[in-house]
Amino acid sequence: MKILLVFAHPESRSLxxxxxxxxxxxxxxxxxxxxxxxxxxxxxxxxxxHADFPLLPPDARLVPVAASKTxxxxxxxxxxxxxxxxxxxxxxxxxxxxxxxxxxxxxxxxGWVDRVFAYGFAYGVGEHSDKRWGDRYGEGSLAGKRAMxxxxxxxxxxxxxxxxxxxxxxxxxxxxxHGILYYPGYDVLPPFVAYRADRLDEAGFTEVAEGLRxxxxxxxxxxxxxxxxxxxxxxxxxxxxxxxxxxxPAAPSFALHLNETREALRQAGE
Amino acid sequence: MKILLVFAHPESRSLxxxxxxxxxxxxxxxxxxxxxxxxxxxxxxxxxxHADFPLLPPDARLVPVAASKTxxxxxxxxxxxxxxxxxxxxxxxxxxxxxxxxxxxxxxxxGWVDRVFAYGFAYGVGEHSDKRWGDRYGEGSLAGKRAMxxxxxxxxxxxxxxxxxxxxxxxxxxxxxHGILYYPGYDVLPPFVAYRADRLDEAGFTEVAEGLRxxxxxxxxxxxxxxxxxxxxxxxxxxxxxxxxxxxPAAPSFALHLNETREALRQAGE
Numbered sequence: 001m002k003i004l005l006v007f008a009h010p011e012s013r014s015l016x017x018x019x020x021x022x023x024x025x026x027x028x029x030x031x032x033x034x035x036x037x038x039x040x041x042x043x044x045x046x047x048x049x050h051a052d053f054p055l056l057p058p059d060a061r062l063v064p065v066a067a068s069k070t071x072x073x074x075x076x077x078x079x080x081x082x083x084x085x086x087x088x089x090x091x092x093x094x095x096x097x098x099x100x101x102x103x104x105x106x107x108x109x110x111g112w113v114d115r116v117f118a119y120g121f122a123y124g125v126g127e128h129s130d131k132r133w134g135d136r137y138g139e140g141s142l143a144g145k146r147a148m149x150x151x152x153x154x155x156x157x158x159x160x161x162x163x164x165x166x167x168x169x170x171x172x173x174x175x176x177x178h179g180i181l182y183y184p185g186y187d188v189l190p191p192f193v194a195y196r197a198d199r200l201d202e203a204g205f206t207e208v209a210e211g212l213r214x215x216x217x218x219x220x221x222x223x224x225x226x227x228x229x230x231x232x233x234x235x236x237x238x239x240x241x242x243x244x245x246x247x248x249p250a251a252p253s254f255a256l257h258l259n260e261t262r263e264a265l266r267q268a269g270e
Numbered sequence: 271m272k273i274l275l276v277f278a279h280p281e282s283r284s285l286x287x288x289x290x291x292x293x294x295x296x297x298x299x300x301x302x303x304x305x306x307x308x309x310x311x312x313x314x315x316x317x318x319x320h321a322d323f324p325l326l327p328p329d330a331r332l333v334p335v336a337a338s339k340t341x342x343x344x345x346x347x348x349x350x351x352x353x354x355x356x357x358x359x360x361x362x363x364x365x366x367x368x369x370x371x372x373x374x375x376x377x378x379x380x381g382w383v384d385r386v387f388a389y390g391f392a393y394g395v396g397e398h399s400d401k402r403w404g405d406r407y408g409e410g411s412l413a414g415k416r417a418m419x420x421x422x423x424x425x426x427x428x429x430x431x432x433x434x435x436x437x438x439x440x441x442x443x444x445x446x447x448h449g450i451l452y453y454p455g456y457d458v459l460p461p462f463v464a465y466r467a468d469r470l471d472e473a474g475f476t477e478v479a480e481g482l483r484x485x486x487x488x489x490x491x492x493x494x495x496x497x498x499x500x501x502x503x504x505x506x507x508x509x510x511x512x513x514x515x516x517x518x519p520a521a522p523s524f525a526l527h528l529n530e531t532r533e534a535l536r537q538a539g540e
Contacts, residue, residue, distance in 0.1 A: 010319045011332040046316035046377040049280045062281040064369075065424065065468055099334075103449035104374055107316040107384050111377030137435060154335065156510070163512040165407060165505050167444060168523050175442055179373035198335055235435050240426070242433040253438050253522035 001220055003027055004091035006037045008098040008109035015152055015197050015205070016099055022209045023095070023150065026216040035087060039108045045080070046111025052078055068119035077118060084116040088142065093219055094186065096176075097150040099197065103172050113180055122184040133237050136183050137230035143185030146224065149173060150212070152197035160195070162252075169193055174254045178227055187224035223269060226262030234259075271490055273297055274361035276307045278368040278379035285422055285467050285475070286369055292479045293365070293420065296486040305357060309378045315350070316381025322348055338389035347388060354386040358412065363489055364456065366446075367420040369467065373442050383450055392454040403507050406453050407500035413455030416494065419443060420482070422467035430465070432522075439463055444524045448497055457494035493539060496532030504529075 005023065009016035020036075027034050050056060053067040055076045071077045077085070088094065098105045105113075117123065122142070126135030135143075151173070153160065160169040169191075170177075177188045192215045194200070194208045215222070228234040234246055247256035275293065279286035290306075297304050307314075320326060323337040325346045341347045347355070358364065368375045375383075387393065392412070396405030405413075421443070423430065430439040440447075443461055451458045462485045464470070464478045485492070498504040504516055517526035525533075 010317070010334070013331045014333070040317070040319065044317075046381060047280070047310070047314075048371075048376065049310065061283045063284070064280070101318075102380075102383050102387065102453075103445035104380065106318065107377045107381030110372075110374065110380050111316060113372050114377050117372065156508070158509040158511055161511060162523060163517070163526060165500055165510040165512070165527070167448065167527070171441065171523050172445055172449070174437060175373035175445065178437065179442070183372075198333075230435055238426070239428040240435040241428055241431060242435070247433070250520035251522075253432060253441055253524070255523075256433060257435070257437070 001032050001092040002090055003032050003034045003093045003095065003219070004037065004087050005034060005095040005097060006039065006109065006112060008039050008096070008106050008112070010040045012041075015194070015200060016097060018205070019150060019152070019194065019209065019212055020097055022212050023097070023216050026213045027219070030217060032219075035091070037084060037087065037112075039112055042080075044108055044112060045115070046108050048111070048114045052081070052115060054078065065119055065124070069124060072118040072120040081115050081118070084112070085118070085121060088116070092145055094142075094145065094147040094181075095150060096147070098152075100151050100153040103166065105176065117180070117184065125184070128238075130237055132231045133240060135185070135231075137178075138182060138185065138227065139229065139231060140183070140185030145186055146189055146219070147181040147186035148189035148215075148219070149176065149191040151191055152194045154198050155195065157195040160193075168252070171252065171254050177225060178254075178257065182227050188227065189219070189222055189224055223262075223266045226259040226266060228257050228259055271302050271362040272360055273302050273304045273363045273365065273489070274307065274357050275304060275365040275367060276309065276379065276382060278309050278366070278376050278382070280310045282311075285464070285470060286367060288475070289420060289422070289464065289479065289482055290367055292482050293367070293486050296483045297489070300487060302489075305361070307354060307357065307382075309382055312350075314378055314382060315385070316378050318381070318384045322351070322385060324348065335389055335394070339394060342388040342390040351385050351388070354382065355388070355391060358386070362415055364412075364415065364417040364451070365420060366417070368422075370421050370423040373436065375446065387450070387454065395454070398508075400507055402501045403510060405455070407448075408452060408455065408497065409499065409501060410453070410455030415456055416459055416489070417451040417456035418459035418485075418489070419446065419461040421461055422464045424468050425465065427465040430463075438522070441522065441524050447495060448524075448527065452495075452497050458497065459489070459492055459494055493532075493536045496529040496536060498527050498529055
């Protein structure tokens, strides 16, 4: 398969850099073709702004959604953004790798999403009617492809557990997994998370690296997180609320959006 | 009171710009003193990198946590970061205002957090023992101050409700409200969210603006979200898991971290 790894750490000589190398090595050994977008090395610009839309007159008011739509349709996004879109269309699998800073991605990676996920490409796709609310959440330009996160976190795994003070890691990553990756159509694989990243000794690193290698070996086969398709009948249109009777009312809120049958199968397979 | 509003939209002639002006006008009319950090206008740099740590030799490996600690202790952060820290210490209330892009803040605001929330200032504060796990989650450098979000979202309010496809807005904002604002000690006020931001007509704007004015009038008195204090006895140390018996087991996961009594009082007061 063709794999794009987007790397968002400022230091190559870091745990993230080492894990990136482990991932690439294993993927290559498995016969996959890997390309890397190293955002810091590439000097990626993070801020959506007027300069992103060369067709917009200098004094015109910037409406980001409208400007993005116009630029995408005219093929007039900036070259750096167009190159990333080309890579996303090329890749069968997208990996986003980053340190968890303040419970989300570093600014440079958020800026990659903000700028590359253009209107008409990653959102604003498809028709709105009483049967469909656009091609999103399981449908869209990137449907049929897989995506996953590789994340390092400074805290302990227990602090990110169901009752941990930070909040459950799956919920903390929901805005990314469901809101950024599933939205334009990706099948989202469970994330790989390395905890206590600042205090990993050699034995700890060996164990984490082996876990990551195993995940890279199964990247084409592991079951995705069974998010519900928006237009598959589970949601009312246009309120986009989960249909009455669906979802365990006692389930944590984000878990409502998992298909129960497929989630039970996935948990059983772990 | 002294109020700092951090503004993160690239266009002043926008709904966000108009709402910012409404907020400032009302706060000023109430006798508050307001300062604004306009991140786009200031050309804020978003990416944490080597250049943020002038004491770090050019060829030295960058370990962001360690570099942040050293620089903060030595008073050697960059001038733009030091100016923001000074404003945070000055202000009684912090407001973060932004459009919700991909279910989180724009990159430029995430970069403000990543760079300004230094080790020793916003994290890495206080002692670790069997009684305390640092001064965080309700304690810390910014304890006693208030903070709130002003957010615009393109989608419908129903899409962000408890069973809405996007996920509940309070959960989507939990990584920011709890993870970024409550973490260094702020009392976090309920967010002000304006929905369908792209399609607001004049009547809609008038209604939203009046809602925002009302929130600005009560900014000093409204009850904060009753997150549990980490070191107040509700969490086990060091696993930082909620003590058995606390929290409704059927509650949505992030809601576990609310104090039930204070939350019931707050809901009753709405």
